[in-house]
Amino acid sequence: MLKHVGRIKKTQKKCIVAYRVVPGTDNEAVVVPTETLLAEEHDALIKLVESAAGQESYELAEAMARTRLPDGRVMLAGFHTTGKMIKVTADQVEMTPDTRTVIDLVELNNTIAQQKGVTVADLALKDPSGKPAAPVAEAADPVDAYVDPAPASVQAAAQDGALTDEQLASQYRSQADAMFKEAKVLRAQAKEITDRLKNASEE
Numbered sequence: 001m002l003k004h005v006g007r008i009k010k011t012q013k014k015c016i017v018a019y020r021v022v023p024g025t026d027n028e029a030v031v032v033p034t035e036t037l038l039a040e041e042h043d044a045l046i047k048l049v050e051s052a053a054g055q056e057s058y059e060l061a062e063a064m065a066r067t068r069l070p071d072g073r074v075m076l077a078g079f080h081t082t083g084k085m086i087k088v089t090a091d092q093v094e095m096t097p098d099t100r101t102v103i104d105l106v107e108l109n110n111t112i113a114q115q116k117g118v119t120v121a122d123l124a125l126k127d128p129s130g131k132p133a134a135p136v137a138e139a140a141d142p143v144d145a146y147v148d149p150a151p152a153s154v155q156a157a158a159q160d161g162a163l164t165d166e167q168l169a170s171q172y173r174s175q176a177d178a179m180f181k182e183a184k185v186l187r188a189q190a191k192e193i194t195d196r197l198k199n200a201s202e203e
Contacts, residue, residue: 001098002050002097004016005095005097008033015093016032016034017029018061018076019125024121025121026119026121027090027120028089030086036083041078053067062125090109091105097194115189
């Protein structure tokens with residue numbers, strides 16, 4: 001089963017979910033529609049999703065900020081500046097961790113929030129101080145509206161086009177434990193939902 005993989009409900013077109021919860025909201029996500037990508041961009045993104053770094057990341061955007069595209073651009077910044085990332089409401093997205101499982105993103109976020117004893121909005125990425133990252137600006141065009149809600153250190157590094165060794169080391173130390181625990185929680189939740197769907201289909 002793979003995290004971060006989904007599709008748009010209305011069109012059934014595949015997408016990769018960069019942010020399950022946009023900071024400052026409780027009902028919005030940021031996705032990368034795979035059909036909009038160039039072949040080399042698509043291959044790089046899927047490779048990241050399938051990698052240990054991608055699967056262990058709380059939000060895929062964290063791993064995207066540490067990954068370069070074949071042309072040398074940082075993936076997160078590169079997709080943002082070329083309009084490959086769009087903001088959508090969570091109820092437009094369903095997660096497809098494997099070919100037989102479909103999980104509504106709203107349901108997934110609600111389940112995780114309930115198990116953590118927090119609100120859905122509290123699931124959004126926090127900045128290095130522990131506060132919610134900057135919210136996405138409002139605009140008519142969801143692509144123009146998108147403002148990178150990654151932690152400030154990641155934003156700065158993405159703007160510079162590279163992460164220094166010091167920044168990487170600091171981020172790995174601060175995020176490793178949380179990411180590991182979150183990965184275990186998400187895997188357990190996915191199995192629970194899959195088992196429930198399987199039991200319901202057999203009834």
